[in-house]
Amino acid sequence: MLYIKAVQKSFDGFMAVNGANLSVDKGEIVAVIGPNGAGKTTLFSLITGQLKPDSGEIIFKNENIAGLPPYAICRKGISRSFQVVNIFNRLTVFENVQAAVLSHQKKVLNLFSPAKNMAVKETEELLESVGLTDKADSISGLLSHGDQKVLEMAIALGNRPELLILDEPTAGMSPEETAVSIDLIRRLSRELGLTILFCEHDIALVFSISHKIMVMQQGQTIIQGKPDEVRENKQVQEAYLGGAN
Amino acid sequence: MFYGLLTRKSLGVLLSVFIIFLILPLFLPRFYIYLLALILITGLLATSLNMVLGYGGMYQFHHAVFYGAGAYTFALMLTKTKLPVWNAFLAAPVIAGLLGLLIGIICIRLSKLYFGMLQISLGSLVWAIVFRWYSFTGGDDGIHGCSVPEIASVNESYYFTVFVTAICLILMYLIINSPFGRIFQAIRDNPERSEAVGVNVRLHQLIGLVIAAFFAGIAGSLFVVVEGCVFPDLMFWTLSLEILIMCLLGGWFTFLGPMLGAAIIVSLRTFVGIYTEYWTLILGIVLMLLILFLPEGVLGYFQKTFKLKAE
Numbered sequence: 001m002l003y004i005k006a007v008q009k010s011f012d013g014f015m016a017v018n019g020a021n022l023s024v025d026k027g028e029i030v031a032v033i034g035p036n037g038a039g040k041t042t043l044f045s046l047i048t049g050q051l052k053p054d055s056g057e058i059i060f061k062n063e064n065i066a067g068l069p070p071y072a073i074c075r076k077g078i079s080r081s082f083q084v085v086n087i088f089n090r091l092t093v094f095e096n097v098q099a100a101v102l103s104h105q106k107k108v109l110n111l112f113s114p115a116k117n118m119a120v121k122e123t124e125e126l127l128e129s130v131g132l133t134d135k136a137d138s139i140s141g142l143l144s145h146g147d148q149k150v151l152e153m154a155i156a157l158g159n160r161p162e163l164l165i166l167d168e169p170t171a172g173m174s175p176e177e178t179a180v181s182i183d184l185i186r187r188l189s190r191e192l193g194l195t196i197l198f199c200e201h202d203i204a205l206v207f208s209i210s211h212k213i214m215v216m217q218q219g220q221t222i223i224q225g226k227p228d229e230v231r232e233n234k235q236v237q238e239a240y241l242g243g244a245n
Numbered sequence: 246m247f248y249g250l251l252t253r254k255s256l257g258v259l260l261s262v263f264i265i266f267l268i269l270p271l272f273l274p275r276f277y278i279y280l281l282a283l284i285l286i287t288g289l290l291a292t293s294l295n296m297v298l299g300y301g302g303m304y305q306f307h308h309a310v311f312y313g314a315g316a317y318t319f320a321l322m323l324t325k326t327k328l329p330v331w332n333a334f335l336a337a338p339v340i341a342g343l344l345g346l347l348i349g350i351i352c353i354r355l356s357k358l359y360f361g362m363l364q365i366s367l368g369s370l371v372w373a374i375v376f377r378w379y380s381f382t383g384g385d386d387g388i389h390g391c392s393v394p395e396i397a398s399v400n401e402s403y404y405f406t407v408f409v410t411a412i413c414l415i416l417m418y419l420i421i422n423s424p425f426g427r428i429f430q431a432i433r434d435n436p437e438r439s440e441a442v443g444v445n446v447r448l449h450q451l452i453g454l455v456i457a458a459f460f461a462g463i464a465g466s467l468f469v470v471v472e473g474c475v476f477p478d479l480m481f482w483t484l485s486l487e488i489l490i491m492c493l494l495g496g497w498f499t500f501l502g503p504m505l506g507a508a509i510i511v512s513l514r515t516f517v518g519i520y521t522e523y524w525t526l527i528l529g530i531v532l533m534l535l536i537l538f539l540p541e542g543v544l545g546y547f548q549k550t551f552k553l554k555a556e
Contacts, residue, residue, distance in 0.1 A: 048441060074443035082441075088434035090498075091427075099431040100442040107424045108444055109452070114250050114419070115427040159442055 001026045001195055002047070002163060007056030007066070009039075009046055016042040017053075018219035024163065024197055024212075029189050031206045032199040034216035040199040041083055043216070044167050047197075048080045049073040060163070074103075079161035081152040083168045089141035093132055096140050096151055098123045100158025123158070130154045130184060146177040153184070164188070166198035170205070178202070182209060207231070250422055266407050275399045279471070282399075282406045284511045286467045289410050291491040291503035292417060293460035298489070299497035300421055301453045302433025304361030306485060307368030310348070311458035313480025315341040315465025317375065317382060320391040320475040330393050334466055341462025342455050344371070349454040353447050356436075365482055376477045387476030391469060402471045409467055413460055418500060420456065429453050490528075494535055496542025505544050 002024040009017040017039040024030045032040050045051040047058055049070035058066040065073050079100075088096050101119040102108055110118075127133045130150050135143065140151055149169065156164060169185065170178040186209060188194045200206050206213060207227045214224040215236050223233050230236055251259070270278050294308040315337040322333035352363045375382045382388070396405045420426050432439045432446055440446050469475055478484065487510065488503075495506025510528065517524040539546045 070440040103443040
């Protein structure tokens with residue numbers, strides 16, 4: 001479904017991503033791991049268009065999407081959440097998710113019918129499935145950090161993506177919140193058949209839910225494979241797992 | 246169309262306000278009626294600015310140029326052509342909107358402050374052309390004696406202004422509460438995220454700017470109806486600053502805040518202006534107090550207080 005070939009991106013001479021390769025098949029949960037500064041977030045931003053790659057190919061459903069603007073990539077079926085909470089602060093939780101649903105339904109240029117009555121059912125279903133129903137009318141900027149991270153995910157789901165990209169979905173969450181989120185990710189993959197690409201620091205968690213893991217270091221792909229293969233790889237043990245296994 | 250947007254109670258309040266506006270000329274002296282018309286026009290202009298400023302989060306620093314474009318288009322149509330007057334009413338907002346499109350296309354690539362600064366320079370360019378082109382625009386003399394015979398008296402022009410302003414406010418309210426307006430507010434809060442949910446942010450902002458310019462053009466034509474003249478000051482940047490202050494003063498996250506701000510500033514100018522030509526001194530003090538004590542504006546403050554009490 002998604003193939004990344006030799007993608008490069010540099011900032012002022014610093015190679016943030018230097019030859020990353022990745023393939024994601026339909027229905028898989030794929031994790032990207034690596035130490036801080038390995039280029040995981042940059043790679044995600046290259047896929048979803050916030051950044052443009054210097055070279056390399058990003059093929060989504062047999063089409064090169066490298067360099068397209070973010071809105072165009074989103075319309076092709078890739079949604080993402082952000083590592084640092086990135087929501088519509090002054091809008092309510094409901095309106096946050098509704099914005100994405102309206103965008104997905106191509107109603108953003110509708111000028112005269114009240115938005116209040118549009119996409120209500122879809123939005124409420126989404127809030128229900130992530131467990132934010134009782135906070136629907138709260139101003140999103142005032143929510144707790146954990147709730148905001150969940151909202152992040154709900155907004156990304158509002159576009160009914162085929163590929164969902166989650167950038168550290170549980171960063172800063174309490175252990176309980178993390179467990180709920182992981183459960184949610186599993187459920188989304190199973191029930192909606194979503195393909196999920198995510199990155200995460202919690203190694204135990206990564207190995208427990210991923211079908212495939214890609215390890216990055218200094219902008220390069222070290223290895224990509226099933227959790228067992230990755231665990232046994234010498235280079236990974238030295239570079240990242242610190243020989244702990 | 247209004248279903249779900251207004252409660253029965255607020256609809257009642259709005260209707261009574263409208264009726265009060267209609268019967269006011271029976272009691273008030275002509276000067277006050279003229280002043281009210283001026284407030285409504287300026288308020289309409291400020292509300293149109295607030296669509297992009299408060300709801301769209303764009304630094305629209307030279308909105309007056311679209312107001313002036315509407316006013317000049319209207320005046321020129323009346324004086325230089327023999328077309329029926331409704332053509333002029335149609336042309337004013339359309340030309341203002343087209344100017345908005347032109348300036349917008351150039352500015353929209355820049356974000357935030359740079360957008361505003363480029364807009365000021367382009368707007369000032371338009372002003373300079375109008376100011377200098379004596380043969381066409383009358384230069385710094387402006388154009389005089391371009392009243393519309395059917396609605397030339399104070400009361401007639403007042404009623405006309407009330408009706409047109411009401412219609413424009415309703416339309417703008419609908420737009421702000423439409424999916425377009427909702428997404429516009431989402432862009433204000435977070436352009437990056439909006440882009441990531443599939444919104445073409447630049448296009449959306451450009452459309453918003455054109456709509457705002459369109460309504461500013463209507464306000465411009467109303468000004469000519471009431472005053473019967475146009476002059477280059479209508480598109481000078483100081484007026485842009487003034488209406489920006491009206492939005493901040495009234496409350497730029499509220500719909501009617503800019504209208505209230507316009508009422509405060511226009512009355513201040515009129516009544517304090519009688520005693521001293523340095524009325525802007527008072528305005529300066531009011532502004533400082535505002536920033537210190539009411540950062541959300543007057544109406545924003547009241548809304549917040551009442552919400553807290555209600556909870």
